[in-house]
Amino acid sequence: xxxxxxxxxxxxxxxxxxxxxxxxxxxxxxxxxxxxxxxxxxxxxxxxxxxxxxxxxxxxxxxxxxxxxxxxxxxxxxxxxxxxxxxxxxxxxxxxxxxxxxxxxxxxxx
Amino acid sequence: xxxxxxxxxxxxxxxxxxxxxxxxxxxxxxxxxxxxxxxxxxxxxxxxxxxxxxxxxxxxxxxxxxxxxxxxxxxxxxxxxxxxxxxxxxxxxxxxxxxxxxxxxxxxxxxxx
Numbered sequence: 001x002x003x004x005x006x007x008x009x010x011x012x013x014x015x016x017x018x019x020x021x022x023x024x025x026x027x028x029x030x031x032x033x034x035x036x037x038x039x040x041x042x043x044x045x046x047x048x049x050x051x052x053x054x055x056x057x058x059x060x061x062x063x064x065x066x067x068x069x070x071x072x073x074x075x076x077x078x079x080x081x082x083x084x085x086x087x088x089x090x091x092x093x094x095x096x097x098x099x100x101x102x103x104x105x106x107x108x109x110x
Numbered sequence: 111x112x113x114x115x116x117x118x119x120x121x122x123x124x125x126x127x128x129x130x131x132x133x134x135x136x137x138x139x140x141x142x143x144x145x146x147x148x149x150x151x152x153x154x155x156x157x158x159x160x161x162x163x164x165x166x167x168x169x170x171x172x173x174x175x176x177x178x179x180x181x182x183x184x185x186x187x188x189x190x191x192x193x194x195x196x197x198x199x200x201x202x203x204x205x206x207x208x209x210x211x212x213x214x215x216x217x218x219x220x221x222x223x
Contacts, residue, residue: 004152033212041216042201042214042215042216042217043153043201043214044214045211045212045213045214048211088152088153090152090153097155097158097166097168098143098153098155098212099155100152100153100154101152102150102151102152103151103152
């Protein structure tokens with residue numbers, strides 16, 4: 001079945017440093033979604049990418065969808081302590097099930 | 111509160127007991143999803159409803175698990191004869207249509223002793 005893999009599993013940065021997490025799918029995705037889960041919280045939708053090569057920005061966050069629609073990345077510029085959490089990518093399997101990666105847990109020290 | 115709500119938030123039970131969780135989606139959302147999340151993992155899809163019809167079930171959903179959405183509004187997830195391996199966070203999510211944002215509820219954390 002389809003698999004969605006994320007690297008790294010953990011990342012620790014100093015406040016102000018940049019952070020990137022990468023997501024790779026074993027199959028072509030119709031679209032990809034990114035979620036953030038704070039410690040003790042539930043996943044919160046960040047963005048959806050649909051088009052091949054698409055790039056979207058949300059303030060300090062930049063999301064990219066690969067040309068082959070099999071990979072994606074999330075880049076955070078100048079991290080802040082509020083960025084702490086686990087970032088998940090998720091892609092649709094044939095049908096309606098969203099398949100989540102295992103996530104990248106970001107910790108930020110000030 | 112117009113978000114997705116789940117009850118109870120926490121459930122501790124003994125192995126072999128049955129448990130039932132409830133999810134109330136955002137009112138106009140006709141699509142409802144159940145996921146299970148264990149520590150260090152992403153949410154794993156369990157089942158999906160469009161209105162009252164259960165359209166998709168994961169292989170993870172053994173025959174001890176059953177889900178219903180009788181009137182196309184709230185949904186229940188029942189686990190019979192719980193096992194320690196069922197300990198997890200059970201998340202419910204809803205959305206209006208396929209391309210829309212999926213909103214997660216706060217989850218029900220199940221601990222099976």
